Amino acid sequence: MEVLEEYGNDALARVFVAQMRREDPRSVVEFVESVQPPLSREEKWVIIVSSMFGCPIGCTMCDAGGNYAGPLTSQEILAQIDECVVRRYPDHRVPSRKFKVQFSRMGEPSLNPAVLEALRALPERFDAPGLIVSLSTTAPARAHGFFERLLRIKEEMYRDGRFQLQFSIHTTDLERRRTLIPAQTWTFEQMAEYGERFFEPRHGDRKVVLNFAPLIDHPIDPSKLKEHFDPGTFIVKLTPLNPTIRSMDHGMGSVLQHGRPETYKELVNALNEMGYEVIVSLGAEEENRIGSNCGQYVQRMLSEGRRPKDAYDVQRYRGQM
Numbered sequence: 001m002e003v004l005e006e007y008g009n010d011a012l013a014r015v016f017v018a019q020m021r022r023e024d025p026r027s028v029v030e031f032v033e034s035v036q037p038p039l040s041r042e043e044k045w046v047i048i049v050s051s052m053f054g055c056p057i058g059c060t061m062c063d064a065g066g067n068y069a070g071p072l073t074s075q076e077i078l079a080q081i082d083e084c085v086v087r088r089y090p091d092h093r094v095p096s097r098k099f100k101v102q103f104s105r106m107g108e109p110s111l112n113p114a115v116l117e118a119l120r121a122l123p124e125r126f127d128a129p130g131l132i133v134s135l136s137t138t139a140p141a142r143a144h145g146f147f148e149r150l151l152r153i154k155e156e157m158y159r160d161g162r163f164q165l166q167f168s169i170h171t172t173d174l175e176r177r178r179t180l181i182p183a184q185t186w187t188f189e190q191m192a193e194y195g196e197r198f199f200e201p202r203h204g205d206r207k208v209v210l211n212f213a214p215l216i217d218h219p220i221d222p223s224k225l226k227e228h229f230d231p232g233t234f235i236v237k238l239t240p241l242n243p244t245i246r247s248m249d250h251g252m253g254s255v256l257q258h259g260r261p262e263t264y265k266e267l268v269n270a271l272n273e274m275g276y277e278v279i280v281s282l283g284a285e286e287e288n289r290i291g292s293n294c295g296q297y298v299q300r301m302l303s304e305g306r307r308p309k310d311a312y313d314v315q316r317y318r319g320q321m
């Protein structure tokens with residue numbers, strides 16, 4: 001693996017763009033390490049890795065879609081984590097109280113079985129008592145076998161709240177969800193049924209997350225959600241729409257805005273009334289600027305030969321600021 005570019009800073013987040021295979025210029029991924037002030041790195045350290053070169057799903061708000069060039073091997077997935085760990089902790093001892101590894105950057109992780117191998121290898125790889133893993137998925141229907149194996153790995157290796165599963169929902173309007181995520185995915189019933197099996201309170205499991213990046217003209221109906229998802233098993237997370245090039249191309253607007261609680265208060269109240277615990281994950285504005293919590297625009301820039309310094313530069317470049 002060769003790191004081609006780095007963006008960001010140590011105080012918040014750093015994005016790495018790396019070529020994984022010497023002979024293959026398309027084998028480019030990005031991965032991220034970040035902290036969440038005011039927490040120190042010793043309290044919480046987050047690494048976000050890619051599992052594919054591009055992504056075959058092609059969500060309309062995500063720059064990883066298109067240019068799909070195949071899955072990473074488990075060694076290539078682990079190499080991203082190694083790179084972050086060894087830079088800071090060459091002895092492989094990660095002292096962070098929460099050391100969170102997220103499978104949520106480029107690629108739909110459930111379509112790559114190597115993710116399961118990486119999950120199996122991870123606990124032994126470092127001396128990291130704070131290890132927690134998180135996997136975000138659109139729940140493709142054809143990944144049924146992956147999810148069955150994932151369930152077993154969680155039960156065997158990630159008890160006591162060390163696994164967080166997140167379904168990307170975004171809207172309760174099924175037609176619009178299909179436009180946003182142009183793939184055959186599990187129905188809400190299937191997600192709910194799997195979530196019920198996944199969440200075992202007696203093992204100290206975390207509740208399954210239903211993630212929404214609320215978008216203008218994409219309704220979220222809490223009562224519809226409640227028809228399928230039990231608040232005893234599922235929590236709701238609201239995140240702002242990432243500042244990707246594709247989302248700008250599609251004229252997609254985020255309902256959630258930094259520093260404007262009125263943009264999400266009503267929705268949070270309605271979800272609370274249905275019994276859901278709600279996490280509003282706005283992050284820091286600078287984090288968006290660096291790109292640590294946004295879609296894969298660095299990859300897109302590389303593929304188009306554009307390398308503006310950060311998201312604001314991308315927007316200026318495109319005359320949209």
Ligand code: SF4
Binds near residue numbers: 105138
């Ligand atoms: S949001 Fe996830 S599943 Fe959708 S195109 Fe991006 S990486 Fe793939």
